[in-house]
Amino acid sequence: MKSAADRGEARSGLLFVAPFLLVFLVLLIYPLLSGMWLSLHKADLFGGSQFIGLENYVRLFRDAEFLKSVRNTCYFVVLTVPALTVIGLGLALALNTGSRWSAFLRALFFSSSILSVTIVTLIWRMVLVPDGGLIADVLARFGIAPIAFLSNARLALPAIAITTIWWCIGLPMMLFLAALQQVPKELYEAAVLDNAGFLRILTHITLPSIRRTAIVVVVIEVILQFQLFGQAQIMTLGGPDNASLPIVLFAYQVGFQRWDIGYAAAASEVLFCMILAAAMIQMYVARGRRGAFS
């Protein structure tokens, strides 16, 4: 039998969560479901739609451009996430001291993360372009011909990856730093007493202690980098010949240039499934090794 206190608590509880839930359900869950429903239609941006079932999805998997965008996106994630994790960890290890230099460098390495994507693209275009870019100017000093990063099919996506790593390195570094600072000092002191070398300390104490953070970093970055959009749209327009076209830009172009929003919605749903799968696989791997995660 529910007591009055319980009912009071239930009512309070609902009141506390209601404001957020209202916004959440209306502006996230409803559009998600609506988008899924939309993906089952042949729909025009300006109204008019016709139910066609899974035809959009069938069309997607036969669409060479879409498949290329999927490959590009996966390639991009492979290029950026390991680099962000390793470099982030490396920087955190290097800067985990109390010195003033460390504090200054920590602030420096995080400063790029606060810039907006369109400022980052502006900065990096002027680094990468062969006509007047920083790299081209420096190479010219040595008499070397400029490299056309953004117009080369093989270099475009890696160039965007480097831009992105430069942009996003702050967060992984900070997360690792915080985790490193949590490692009990006694563990290190014991290792020193045992005359353990740097590498041994790293692999036997440091890395296992920050395992959970490493997983968080990887999951966060995978989810983030799957959503590549601004850098590709502004720096290369997805080119040359769609060599740097990510899924999100494909969906944007289909939706707002071809006005085929049913098809665009289908592409976004596929992306959603990919992100969900990637996140769940990682959670599963993480949970599998040790006990419950959170």
Added chain:
Amino acid sequence: MRRRWPPALLLAFAALAMTAPMIWTVLLSLKPNGELLKSTQTAFAPPYTLENYADILGHSAVFGWLLNSSIVSLAVTFGVLALSSLAGYGFARLNFPGRNALFVLVLFGLAVPEQSVIIARHQLFSAWHLHNSYAGLILPGLSAPFGVFLMTQYFRAIPKELEEAAWLDGASRFKTFARILLPLSLPAQATLGIFTFLSIWNDYWWPLISATNSDRYTLTVGIASSQMNFAQTNGLGFLMAQAVFASLPILAVYLLFQRYLIAGVARAASR
């Protein structure tokens, strides 16, 4: 603890890689447009000039963009802090029907990328005539579940004894929440606040398709609109100055709140 020394060379290289593009941008902004049109190599050497910055003060639309970005980012930040704190407390401390199911739903929301909802959201806001408005730019940001997740975890970790005292004294749930738990959660709020602020400040796709009126351009959209046309050649110095100028406020905010950021990240990482 034996001092671990960083491979100083690698660190120096990393620092150079980090700062070189920024320094280059500043150098370009200090050169007259005409000179840069002939060759950007002139940026390596003086004389430098502040004329591009003077032009910004006179003519640039960047002020409007900064204002819009600030308004939207601040509003979303305070909104998220309020909603997430309330909901976090509700999920962490109070028992109500469907609590676990709803929390799982919120967690599920964490994996939903913006792209899967943006088109449907655009249609929704079209029906409500909310485009080209501050409301249209602010509301979507409030639906992000990350804050609720963070605050719930945070509140769960606070020992119950702290509230029991107030509860025994007959305080209402809300008073308990406001007087005791909220102040205790300030560090988490600081972190959440800063992350939210930064992510809304950098938001690109939504403002691009919702705020099509230049009055409501946020900084990201404004800077994008001035790229990719001929002004980039004969106005390169000005363009770079605009980028530098636009970055200053956020850099200032960052320098001021750095401490909370690091402390907050530490807390988040240890959960």
Added chain:
Amino acid sequence: MTVRRLLAAVALLLAGCARHDNGQVQITLQRFFGACEAQYGSSTDVAAAEGECGIITTLINKFNAENPGIHVKTNVVYWPGYDQLSAALAAGEPPDLVTMHQSVISDYSQRHLILPLEAGLAAEGITPGQFTAAAREGVVRQGHIYALPFDNWAPLWHVNLNLFKKAGMLKDGAPLMPHSPEELLSQARAFTKATGKPYLIQSQVNESSAYARNLFTFLMQQNADFFKDPKRINLETPEARRVLELFKELYAENLTTKDQDYTAATSAFLNGGGGVYLVGTWMIGTYDQAARDPNSPLYGGYAVYPYPQLYPGRDVTYADGHSWAVPNARRSAQRQRAIFRLLRFLKDNDFEWSRTGHLPAIQAVVDDTKWQSLPHRRDLAKLDHIAEPLPVGVQRQFLIQQIISQEMQSAITGQKTIDTALGDAERRVNDLLFNLL
């Protein structure tokens, strides 16, 4: 108590921000052409302005100054701005006037996303008879005028005469022009050998139209009817192959600049980086100004001509034009009047706009000696009858140009074989047109 006061203050503030009504009618204009507020700010001196951005900025400023009851707010979007327009239309909050290429009008007029203007224009004394033939064809659909034509333009052969002189390819002040693909190649080789610079300057990176314009021009010159059916393109033809082979050869032999985007190519020509720049009418004003500057590599050495006829079919060049369209939305009568007042102003200033280099859309301007005596216009006189757009029934022309340009880039840079590229381009364009709603 204080909370309530705070809320009241906020409410007042928001209400105040809503619409400041000091009797002014506000209309919103969306355009590309770049942002140049650093140079032109609030200047109203149209005659002193140069270039597309300068002239349109000063024109709007002048209109605002001369019409205190109307305020035109300008949204500058990056070219071509159709993404934003679509988003704004979908949101139900489109601008009041928007720059629209004539080749794109059908896409919007068919869906009634832009309004027919003949009534409003007639009230301001503007009739289709006043337009040039090309302009009229560009904006009339099914008997209705869907936009006010502003100009017509074509891609052109911009020549650096100083470099041609150095290469010994100048005769009586006129540059040697090719009359066949073979001649083009041999002249290009001679030029590059003599000057050490590439013969052609081209925008080839992030480029969604220049390639297509070249292809269309040279296909038309060979009388290849690639859009016999406006819903199907036919590109797997020997004519298309010939054009791609030509450009591929130019690229392979380094007779053209490489890896330049539009901005880089445009300034490369200004800096004397090559002999011929393939770009449109809109650069004439800027380059002509440089040609009068003793410090410029173009000093005294700039000329511009229509594309040469390289194939024995007919003398023709691809063309398009700019126009002002009015998106479909509910507006007060006051705002409607203001919009047409602005359209009238733009039409009256078509001459000023044509100083950019674009061809006027108003016949009276073309007939006026004032325009004819603008530099280089005599050399372009024949554009009058050789400039031709794609057939009116072809939809989504900008997307088609994008697809074709992507595939051409792959073929020319050697990443795909010409046949694969043409096949892919044909398949993608037809797929696009087939799936149109």
